[in-house]
Each structure stands twice: as structure tokens, then as C-alpha cells.
Amino acid sequence: xxxxxxxxxxxxxxxxxxxxxxxxxxxxxxxxxxxxxxxxxxxxxxxxxxxxxxxxxxxxxxxxxxxxxxxxxxxxxxxxxxxxxxxxxxxxxxxxxxxxxxxxxxxxxxxxxxxxxxxxxxxxxxxxxxxxxxxxxxxxxxxxxxxxxxxxxxxxxxxxxxxxxxxxxxxxxxxxxxxxxxxxxxxxxxxxxxxxxxxxxxxxxxxxxxxxxxxxxxxxxxxxxxxxxxxxxxxxxxxxxxx
Numbered sequence: 001x002x003x004x005x006x007x008x009x010x011x012x013x014x015x016x017x018x019x020x021x022x023x024x025x026x027x028x029x030x031x032x033x034x035x036x037x038x039x040x041x042x043x044x045x046x047x048x049x050x051x052x053x054x055x056x057x058x059x060x061x062x063x064x065x066x067x068x069x070x071x072x073x074x075x076x077x078x079x080x081x082x083x084x085x086x087x088x089x090x091x092x093x094x095x096x097x098x099x100x101x102x103x104x105x106x107x108x109x110x111x112x113x114x115x116x117x118x119x120x121x122x123x124x125x126x127x128x129x130x131x132x133x134x135x136x137x138x139x140x141x142x143x144x145x146x147x148x149x150x151x152x153x154x155x156x157x158x159x160x161x162x163x164x165x166x167x168x169x170x171x172x173x174x175x176x177x178x179x180x181x182x183x184x185x186x187x188x189x190x191x192x193x194x195x196x197x198x199x200x201x202x203x204x205x206x207x208x209x210x211x212x213x214x215x216x217x218x219x220x221x222x223x224x225x226x227x228x229x230x231x232x233x234x235x236x237x238x239x240x241x242x243x
Contacts, residue, residue, distance in 0.1 A: 001061065001071075003061070004043070004047075004061055004063055005042070005043060005064045006030075006041065006064060007025070007065070008039070008065065009027065009040060010039065011027070011039065020041050025044060026041060026044050026047050026086050026088065026089055027040075027088055028040050028041060028042055028090065029090055030093065031090070031092060033095045038065075040091075042089065044085070048085075054105045055142055056074055057074050057075070057077075057103070058102045058141065059074075060072070061074065073136070075091065094137075095136060097137075099134065099136070100136055101132070101133050101170060102131070103130070103131050103132075104130055104139075104140055104141075105142050106127060106128055106179075108123065108147055109144060109145070110146055113149065114147040115149065116151040116152040116153070116154060119184075120184040121183060122181070122184060122185075124181070124182045125178075126178060127176075130158065130161075130178070131170045133168055134168075135166050135167075138166060138167070139164075140164045140167065143161050145179065147181075153180075155180045156178045156179045156180065157178060158175060158178060159175045160178075161178065
């Protein structure tokens with residue numbers, strides 16, 4: 001469990017809150033349970049280190065508020081639109097026995113032991129996070145999917161994942177898919193002929209054209225040109241009439 005130091009604050013105006021931020025801290029609010037909401041602040045460096053984790057919003061954190069420890073769950077982060085720095089946090093008190101809805105990240109292991117991936121298959125991830133309803137004392141940090149032995153065409157569904165006790169997906173009534181091992185998509189380009197083959201092809205094509213031209217010339221010499229209609233008439237007139 002990660003720990004974070006927090007400090008009580010009594011800010012009442014926006015100016016006072018900005019002073020807290022300039023001091024290297026992030027204003028936050030702690031709520032939930034039977035206690036009243038409490039204004040606190042946390043160290044910005046610690047916050048920036050923790051929010052790098054995928055499961056930050058689903059991990060219980062031990063807050064040390066003025067020396068007193070309290071388990072909390074981060075529920076919301078507000079970022080500055082210009083600098084993208086965290087400027088506010090919401091923490092929920094972890095109350096024993098209560099249930100909460102969280103998005104839990106999915107982790108895939110043993111990729112190298114999947115026959116389908118070894119043969120060039122592709123892991124098609126449908127859901128990187130799954131929304132679960134679970135009790136606050138038993139919140140999973142991640143859901144593990146073992147790819148060992150999975151071949152092309154395999155489908156990993158929510159029923160194949162071991163969920164913590166007293167936890168259930170918010171999607172009910174169907175066994176939804178988490179990921180699949182899909183066949184590889186390969187686009188084959190036409191093979192480019194070698195330079196020697198291309199030269200031979202061009203030479204053969206040139207020889208064929210030359211042979212065709214010679215054959216046409218021979219036919220013209222044998223048959224001669226077709227006589228015109230005027231020449232036919234002249235030949236008819238010049239022939240002697242029979243008496």
C-alpha cells in the first residue's frame with residue numbers, strides 16, 4: 001500500500017488556495033463515512049509520482065494527516081488546462097464493509113508462451129479496464145489475463161478471469177470479451193522481376209514485333225494492293241466487245 005503525507009488546511013478563499021499551490025502542495029478534500037468533510041493538502045511531487053500508475057484511482061492509499069493514518073481511495077483529479085499539473089484531488093474514506101464501483105486495469109502476462117502470438121498472431125485488446133463492484137477491504141489492483149497456451153482464434157472472456165471474493169462486474173447478463181488472439185494480416189506486394197529477366201522479356205517482345213512486321217510485308221508482296229473501283233471500270237472499257 002502506498003503512503004502519502006497530508007496536512008490540514010483552513011483556506012476560505014481562492015487566494016489562500018493559490019498560496020497552498022505556490023508552496024508546492026495540491027489542495028484536496030477528504031469525504032465519506034460518518035465524519036465531516038475535511039480540507040487537506042498533499043505534496044505535489046508525491047502526487048505526480050503516484051498518478052503515473054495505471055491503477056492510481058483504484059488503489060487504497062494510507063494518508064498520514066498530521067501524524068494520524070487513514071486509508072483512503074483517490075476518486076478524482078483535476079489538472080490545469082495549460083500546464084497539465086494536478087491542482088485538486090478528492091479522497092474517499094475507506095469504510096469497512098461498504099461497496100464501491102471502480103475501473104480495474106487489465107494486465108496480460110506470458111505473451112511469449114502463447115502459440116498464436118508466436119506464429120504471428122495479434123493480441124486484440126477489447127477492454128483495458130473492467131468496471132467492478134467490490135468491497136473496500138478487498139479492492140484488486142489489477143485483473144490478470146494469462147496468455148499461456150492460447151492459439152489464434154482464442155477469445156478471453158470475463159468468466160475466464162479470477163475475480164476477488166465479493167466482487168462482480170457491473171455488466172451483467174452476458175459473458176463479455178476482454179481480448180482475442182487474432183490472425184495476422186499480411187499484404188503481399190507483387191514480386192519485382194530481376195534486371196536480367198526484365199531485359200530478356202524486352203528483347204523477346206522486340207523480336208515478336210519485328211517478326212510480325214516482316215510477315216505483313218511478305219503478304220503485301222504476294223497479293224499486291226487491292227485495285228481501286230476506278231481501275232476496275234477502266235479495265236472493263238478497254239476490253240474488246242464480242243461480236
